[in-house]
Amino acid sequence: MDAAFLQSLLGYNARRASLAIIEQFHVDMASFDLRPVDFSVLSLIRHNPGTTSRQLCQALNILPPNMVVFLKNFEKRQLVDRAPHPTDGRAMGLTLTQSGEALMQAAEKTAMDSGLKATSALTESERQTLARLLQKIYL
Amino acid sequence: MDAAFLQSLLGYNARRASLAIIEQFHVDMASFDLRPVDFSVLSLIRHNPGTTSRQLCQALNILPPNMVVFLKNFEKRQLVDRAPHPTDGRAMGLTLTQSGEALMQAAEKTAMDSGLKATSALTESERQTLARLLQKIYL
DNA sequence: TATTGTTATACTCTATAACTATA
DNA sequence: TATAGTTATAGAGTATAACAATA
Numbered sequence: 380m381d382a383a384f385l386q387s388l389l390g391y392n393a394r395r396a397s398l399a400i401i402e403q404f405h406v407d408m409a410s411f412d413l414r415p416v417d418f419s420v421l422s423l424i425r426h427n428p429g430t431t432s433r434q435l436c437q438a439l440n441i442l443p444p445n446m447v448v449f450l451k452n453f454e455k456r457q458l459v460d461r462a463p464h465p466t467d468g469r470a471m472g473l474t475l476t477q478s479g480e481a482l483m484q485a486a487e488k489t490a491m492d493s494g495l496k497a498t499s500a501l502t503e504s505e506r507q508t509l510a511r512l513l514q515k516i517y518l
Numbered sequence: 519m520d521a522a523f524l525q526s527l528l529g530y531n532a533r534r535a536s537l538a539i540i541e542q543f544h545v546d547m548a549s550f551d552l553r554p555v556d557f558s559v560l561s562l563i564r565h566n567p568g569t570t571s572r573q574l575c576q577a578l579n580i581l582p583p584n585m586v587v588f589l590k591n592f593e594k595r596q597l598v599d600r601a602p603h604p605t606d607g608r609a610m611g612l613t614l615t616q617s618g619e620a621l622m623q624a625a626e627k628t629a630m631d632s633g634l635k636a637t638s639a640l641t642e643s644e645r646q647t648l649a650r651l652l653q654k655i656y657l
Numbered sequence: 658t659a660t661t662g663t664t665a666t667a668c669t670c671t672a673t674a675a676c677t678a679t680a
Numbered sequence: 681t682a683t684a685g686t687t688a689t690a691g692a693g694t695a696t697a698a699c700a701a702t703a
Contacts, residue, residue, distance in 0.1 A: 380577045381565045384626065385558055388633050389645060390539035392652035394554070397536050398579070399656040400529035415533070416670090419524055426520045433684060438519045440537070442672065447686060469679045469684040487523065494527050500654040506528060509651045513531035515639040517538040555693090572661060581695065586663060608661040608702045 393513070400497040407493035411486045416441070418486060420449055421475065424459060425483045429472040431464065458482060532652070539636040546632035550625045555580070557629060559588055560614065563598060564622045568611040570603065597621060 385391045401415055408418065419439055424430060432446050441449075450473070453459035458479035464470035475483060498506055524530045540554055547557065558578055563569060575585050589612070592598035597618035603609035614622060637645055 380562065380569065380573055382562060382577060384561055384565055386649070386653060388629060389637050389649055389652075390536060390543055390554070390629075390633050391558065392649050392656075393532055393536035393539060395579075396652040396655040397529060397532035400532060404529055415529070419530065422523055423519065423521060426523055430519065431684075434519055438521060440534075443685070444673085444687075445671065464684095467680075467684075471685080490527060490529075494529050498528050498655050501651060505651055505654075508647065510525070510528055510531050512640060512644055512648045512651075513528075513535040514525060515644075516535040516637055517531075553692095570661080582662065583664080583666095583696085584694065603661095606661080606703075610662080
């Protein structure tokens, strides 16, 4: 099967590569019960304690009604605490609970290892080049 | 918002970049009424005339029941012809119709231009490096 | 017995409209 | 008037089970 033309398109390559990495992610992260989007949200909360739902939505390009569902789930799993925002009465400040922190400490390590496994065909130098070029596209 | 950790993960970067390119794709390809997956299937048929549904499924990692819907749509739009396969009585050989060929000739040109626009922050040399590294991940 | 194509359907993900409470 | 959060729901995308026809 000749896929030379599709392989000349960066969009095609980026999508196929991201799906391959995510497939590995699902395998390696199964024990955490975290989808990629769950992981991204919790990681941002971890590294930005007190952040709001809106800020997460903007950072991850997620629509607010969908974020509500994710956060509700995290609260039910006692991974995230919601406290009144100090300056904005409409918003809620988000932080990881103690068990959320413990989970994410392990999950971030596993996610890093999973990413290395999925990109084992690359050298560390190539990984850094790749990350830099991809960020030039979407940032 | 500190997203440094997520940005260290290739899976996150690849997904964000692919979404950015696909967003541009939707804008530029609107007049063709082709989603990325439609475009990929039709392009493979164009460059591999006589190919079968199963071969397309394997090449694009699409499940057969979903491919049936795509091909049925293409047939209704008179973009694809299906003829009995010369050697396998179970399969159908797929080719573009004359109007399908005309559409895809224009669509492939537009898709290339769209990809260049979405990656205008990169040099041509960087684009080639990026494509090569991404293919090392998923091929 | 395995594979191609197919139907029907379930499940997940993403998007839209409309509402409330506060800025 | 605009924004944060929420509810309900619609739409798009992806996956599973089961079947007929052919290899």
